[in-house]
Amino acid sequence: MSRTIIVSNRLPTKVQRTASVLSFTPSEGGLATGLGSIYKSDDNVWVGWPGLSIEGEDEQQHVVEQLHADSMRPVFLTDAEIKGFYEGFSNETLWPTFHYFSQYAVYDLTQWETYRAVNEKFCHAVLELAGPDDTIWVHDYQLLLLPQMLRKARPESSIGFFLHIPFPSYELLRVIPWSKELLEGMLGADLIGFHTFGYMRHFLSAVSHLLGATSQNGIVELGNRSVVVDSFPMGIDYEKYATTAASEEAAGHIRQYREALQEVRVILSIDRLDYTKGIAERLKAYDLLLQRHPEWRGKVTLLMVVVPSRDQVAQYQSLKEEIDELVGRINAAYSSITWTPIQYFYRSYPLEELSALYRLADVALVTPMRDGMNLVAKEFVASKEGQQGVLILSERAGAARELSDALIINPTDTIQLAEVMHEALTMPEEEQVQRMESMQALVRQYNVHHWVELFMNRLFYSKNKQLTLATAAFSAQDQQQMRAEYAQATNRLLLLDYDGTLAAFTRDPQRAKPDADLLDLLRQLSADERNRVVVISGRDRATLQQWLGDLSIDFIAEHGVWLKAKEGDWTLFQPLRSDWKREIRPILELSVGRTTGAFIEEKDFSLVWHYRRVDPELGATRARELVNHLNFLASNTDLQVLEGNKVIEIKNAGINKGAAATRWLSTYEPDFILAIGDDRTDEDTFGAMPPEAYTVKVGSTWRSLARFHIDTHEDARRLLRSLL
Numbered sequence: 134m135s136r137t138i139i140v141s142n143r144l145p146t147k148v149q150r151t152a153s154v155l156s157f158t159p160s161e162g163g164l165a166t167g168l169g170s171i172y173k174s175d176d177n178v179w180v181g182w183p184g185l186s187i188e189g190e191d192e193q194q195h196v197v198e199q200l201h202a203d204s205m206r207p208v209f210l211t212d213a214e215i216k217g218f219y220e221g222f223s224n225e226t227l228w229p230t231f232h233y234f235s236q237y238a239v240y241d242l243t244q245w246e247t248y249r250a251v252n253e254k255f256c257h258a259v260l261e262l263a264g265p266d267d268t269i270w271v272h273d274y275q276l277l278l279l280p281q282m283l284r285k286a287r288p289e290s291s292i293g294f295f296l297h298i299p300f301p302s303y304e305l306l307r308v309i310p311w312s313k314e315l316l317e318g319m320l321g322a323d324l325i326g327f328h329t330f331g332y333m334r335h336f337l338s339a340v341s342h343l344l345g346a347t348s349q350n351g352i353v354e355l356g357n358r359s360v361v362v363d364s365f366p367m368g369i370d371y372e373k374y375a376t377t378a379a380s381e382e383a384a385g386h387i388r389q390y391r392e393a394l395q396e397v398r399v400i401l402s403i404d405r406l407d408y409t410k411g412i413a414e415r416l417k418a419y420d421l422l423l424q425r426h427p428e429w430r431g432k433v434t435l436l437m438v439v440v441p442s443r444d445q446v447a448q449y450q451s452l453k454e455e456i457d458e459l460v461g462r463i464n465a466a467y468s469s470i471t472w473t474p475i476q477y478f479y480r481s482y483p484l485e486e487l488s489a490l491y492r493l494a495d496v497a498l499v500t501p502m503r504d505g506m507n508l509v510a511k512e513f514v515a516s517k518e519g520q521q522g523v524l525i526l527s528e529r530a531g532a533a534r535e536l537s538d539a540l541i542i543n544p545t546d547t548i549q550l551a552e553v554m555h556e557a558l559t560m561p562e563e564e565q566v567q568r569m570e571s572m573q574a575l576v577r578q579y580n581v582h583h584w585v586e587l588f589m590n591r592l593f594y595s596k597n598k599q600l601t602l603a604t605a606a607f608s609a610q611d612q613q614q615m616r617a618e619y620a621q622a623t624n625r626l627l628l629l630d631y632d633g634t635l636a637a638f639t640r641d642p643q644r645a646k647p648d649a650d651l652l653d654l655l656r657q658l659s660a661d662e663r664n665r666v667v668v669i670s671g672r673d674r675a676t677l678q679q680w681l682g683d684l685s686i687d688f689i690a691e692h693g694v695w696l697k698a699k700e701g702d703w704t705l706f707q708p709l710r711s712d713w714k715r716e717i718r719p720i721l722e723l724s725v726g727r728t729t730g731a732f733i734e735e736k737d738f739s740l741v742w743h744y745r746r747v748d749p750e751l752g753a754t755r756a757r758e759l760v761n762h763l764n765f766l767a768s769n770t771d772l773q774v775l776e777g778n779k780v781i782e783i784k785n786a787g788i789n790k791g792a793a794a795t796r797w798l799s800t801y802e803p804d805f806i807l808a809i810g811d812d813r814t815d816e817d818t819f820g821a822m823p824p825e826a827y828t829v830k831v832g833s834t835w836r837s838l839a840r841f842h843i844d845t846h847e848d849a850r851r852l853l854r855s856l857l
């Protein structure tokens with residue numbers, strides 16, 4: 134039976150120690166509360182840290198047994214690991230950077246090494262548990278390296294990754310000295326999910342800028358795999374919150390609270406203690422509300438729950454002091470004998486009491502500076518079924534992308550926030566109900582079950598697509614078979630693309646000049662009279678002639694425009710015109726003028742716009758614009774627009790590598806064919822070959838007509854050497 138192995142730093146149950154007794158309680162934090170509400174079934178196991186240092190063997194055994202019953206497998210961390218991995222790299226480097234608080238980030242080599250070691254530890258724990266058919270779903274920033282570690286150990290596994298916090302602009306990410314390793318770690322997954330489209334865009338941009346990997350429609354092309362990237366806004370267990378808030382137990386709590394609060398209106402604020410949550414700014418705005426609208430004094434109370442969190446990290450300790458001080462100052466300034474402006478609780482509450490608070494409140498204040506999603510906002514909405522109530526929501530919470538019927542605010546604008554609190558407290562009942570109902574419909578539909586289903590279906594789809602669309606690796610056995618057929622053959626045709634296949638793809642095309650090793654390889658291959666070696670390239674004939682002209686080989690240049698057999702001269706594929714260049718060249722020049730790093734290459738019968746040296750995102754955007762424009766001009770003419778690897782080529786229609794290669798097939802009638810290429814333009818060659826030909830794609834495995842795949846140009850050379 135195949136299972137889903139959920140892996141996250143924090144388990145949904147946390148272990149606490151009072152005196153020497155261990156107790157087990159639900160964890161706080163959206164990852165644990167959200168996923169924790171649905172994972173329990175025989176098909177799932179959850180691997181994670183129980184939230185406490187437990188070093189004694191007996192205690193560990195006790196914890197293992199307790200958690201086992203709930204399908205959880207603890208990963209125990211030592212004190213040093215908690216310091217370096219959890220408090221350190223996770224919460225002093227990644228957390229501040231990803232939430233745009235780079236000023237709080239530390240870059241410490243020892244912490245980074247501990248982070249890597251703990252990711253390894255999680256990897257071992259998962260590998261001990263996971264069978265070959267199990268799906269592994271890794272969660273969050275504490276385990277960014279884990280997908281790649283698992284991929285190395287289990288290349289065929291189905292691995293998903295979901296990030297619960299924002300993904301920042303690459304300008305922030307690149308500041309981390311290990312940013313490339315972190316991205317590579319994530320790319321071990323088959324599917325990478327984010328809460329919002331914006332985070333996903335930042336990720337793709339970072340991958341392109343820092344790793345140079347290209348993506349199309351959210352699919353990142355890696356050498357030998359492709360990774361699907363998408364957004365999946367996490368939902369909550371709607372029914373659970375709606376039902377609990379309407380329960381008798383919650384009603385009992387509400388009666389009690391009401392008695393204490395009397396008639397005052399309630400503004401509710403619930404968060405973990407975190408500088409990303411905007412708690413201090415919220416307090417300042419509340420102060421402003423009481424200043425600017427004194428009519429609310431004695432009539433409203435801010436009920437503020439702050440859940441202790443990461444209290445060993447310095448920034449969290451100083452934030453606690455700041456909040457204590459602000460609350461003290463505001464209460465001292467405005468309190469009366471019968472009224473306290475802020476009721477402040479530094480602790481966590483069980484679901485029933487939280488639900489009662491949600492149900493009781495007139496207004497919920499969810500005003501983070503940055504927040505991956507924020508489930509409190511959704512829980513408030515679900516708890517208000519059949520009720521009025523107003524949600525004030527920061528534009529920088531992931532939830533704001535969905536809950537557009539909330540009052541959306543900028544959390545740094547305290548004056549705006551104070552005024553919006555006033556607006557919320559005076560909003561007509563009808564408008565409250567209408568906004569609430571529309572948000573409820575959304576939170577009910579896009580609930581956590583829907584989220585899991587969506588993610589899992591997409592993971593299944595991505596994996597399946599990889600398997601069906603990916604070109605098979607050129608196995609040792611297939612290569613053996615190829616060599617056997619090669620040995621038998623007497624009239625062999627070797628069609629070899631140049632850039633990216635025989636030589637590495639370089640920033641400056643002129644630097645891809647053949648080295649001694651390549652010249653020797655081609656010389657030896659062509660020395661065998663049974664071989665006809667053809668370099669089939671997009672390059673102009675002059676360059677090919679200059680670089681390789683001394684060899685006894687054939688050429689197909691300019692993507693099939695110029696042909697040359699070793700015994701003869703250069704000939705045109707067919708009579709061609711080039712007067713169209715006069716009209717097209719100025720368009721390409723205009724685009725070069727607007728795009729630093731772009732350049733034009735002119736061949737006899739084609740013009741090429743290169744963008745390999747352009748900022749990758751700008752290059753891709755300009756290339757799209759140019760292709761659209763050129764295609765428009767080329768319609769109703771005998772021109773065609775070809776897109777290659779960081780190039781756009783415009784040339785006469787009907788000519789491509791495949792059409793040219795067909796001439797060699799009919800002229801020489803080979804009994805063995807090997808065609809190797811890395812580019813989109815080589816697909817024309819592959820497509821023109823008979824089914825028994827050995828067609829080999831270098832680089833990406835995705836959607837090629839080739840029968841086999843190899844990783845790099847070095848592999849291509851090795852393959853050719855193995856024929857000698």
Ligand SMILES: O=P(O)(O)OC[C@H]1O[C@H](O[C@H]2O[C@H](CO)[C@@H](O)[C@H](O)[C@H]2O)[C@H](O)[C@@H](O)[C@@H]1O
Pocket residue numbers: 143161162163164165167273274297298367442443504505506507508
């Ligand atoms: O495990 P802790 O260090 O105690 O922190 C609690 C969790 O905080 C973060 O939660 C995030 O996930 C929520 C659900 O997707 C999302 O709504 C929220 O915006 C995030 O901040 C963190 O990502 C988790 O790993 C922690 O367990």
Ligand SMILES: O=c1ccn([C@@H]2O[C@H](COP(=O)(O)OP(=O)(O)O)[C@@H](O)[C@H]2O)c(=O)[nH]1
Pocket residue numbers: 160161162163164166167403404405438440480481482483487506507508509510512
């Ligand atoms: O006393 C409390 C206060 C909050 N929460 C839960 O903690 C989670 C907070 O998740 P959110 O996504 O809002 O932010 P995070 O803390 O994960 O950054 C929510 O599910 C709350 O119900 C809790 O269990 N007990």
